Amino acid sequence: AGRARRRRSAQLPSGAALRVLDAGCGSGRLLDELRDYGHVTGLDLNPDSVEVARSRGHEDVVQGPVETLPWDDETFDVVISLDMVEHTADDRVTLRELRRVTKTGGHFLMTVPALRALWSSHDVFNNHFRRYDRKMMRVLAADSGWTIERMTYFNSLHQPHGGVSNETQHGKHGSDVELTPPWMSPMLELPMKLEARWLDHGRYYQ
Numbered sequence: 001a002g003r004a005r006r007r008r009s010a011q012l013p014s015g016a017a018l019r020v021l022d023a024g025c026g027s028g029r030l031l032d033e034l035r036d037y038g039h040v041t042g043l044d045l046n047p048d049s050v051e052v053a054r055s056r057g058h059e060d061v062v063q064g065p066v067e068t069l070p071w072d073d074e075t076f077d078v079v080i081s082l083d084m085v086e087h088t089a090d091d092r093v094t095l096r097e098l099r100r101v102t103k104t105g106g107h108f109l110m111t112v113p114a115l116r117a118l119w120s121s122h123d124v125f126n127n128h129f130r131r132y133d134r135k136m137m138r139v140l141a142a143d144s145g146w147t148i149e150r151m152t153y154f155n156s157l158h159q160p161h162g163g164v165s166n167e168t169q170h171g172k173h174g175s176d177v178e179l180t181p182p183w184m185s186p187m188l189e190l191p192m193k194l195e196a197r198w199l200d201h202g203r204y205y206q
Contacts, residue, residue, distance in 0.1 A: 018037055018077045018078060019039050019041065019075060019077050020034050020038050020040045020041065020078045020079075020080070021040075021043065021078070021080065021101065022034065022042050022080050022081075022082075023066050023080065023081045023098060024043070024045075024081055024082065024083070024087075025042030025049070025053055025061065026044060026049050026053070027049050028042060028049075028052060028053030028054075028056045028058050030080070030082065031053060031056070031058045031061070037078065038077070038078075041061070041062070042060065042062070043061070043062050043064065044063060045065055045066070046063075050062070066081075066088060066097060066098070067093050067094055069097050069098075069100070069101050072101070073100055073101065074101070074102065074103040074106075076101055076102055077103055077106050077107070078107045078109070079102050080109045080110075081098065081109070081111075083111055083112065085110060086113055086128045086130055086132070087126075087129065088129065091129075091130070092140065092144050095140060095141070095143075095144035095145075095146065096144045096145060099144055099145040099146055112131070112132045112137075114131055114153055115132075116130075116131050118131060137151055138151075
């Protein structure tokens with residue numbers, strides 16, 4: 001799923017002069033793939049993750065909270081936040097701050113876990129504050145100054161499997177998600193590749 005999420009960023013505008021921020025960059029794997037889009041900057045709260053990202057050759061990686069960013073207004077052409085906002089206590093503060101550092105006419109790509117009905121011990125284990133639906137996202141965008149160009153669910157083809165597996169391995173004491181065996185990765189990626197093509201043709205999940 002992580003690789004599929006990163007592939008979605010391949011549709012972003014590119015150019016040597018573009019400034020791109022990955023808010024919640026973790027170990028810097030997405031920064032590797034964003035190099036061709038312009039000057040990339042990373043931000044992460046975890047100092048260990050920042051050090052790993054810098055060790056991958058990314059010098060412009062900052063450690064700190066997303067709620068108080070160290071950049072001037074309208075610094076970045078493109079801002080990306082993949083599965084980060086659900087970790088923040090006040091998502092409106094987070095999105096307003098990300099809006100502040102995004103240029104007028106810039107782009108913001110965001111992914112978050114969907115649907116409260118899918119809440120599980122995995123969310124608790126990973127310190128999630130919430131899951132989202134379309135109505136929540138519309139209200140959040142309006143309250144924080146963003147205009148939605150496109151919004152859709154994705155990874156929906158795996159939901160029947162996810163619903164069956166919840167709470168079966170670790171109960172209520174940890175994450176209910178286990179590492180996928182390497183031999184299964186191509187099998188699990190195929191539905192997401194097909195779904196990505198479907199979405200690329202302008203289709204949406206309601």
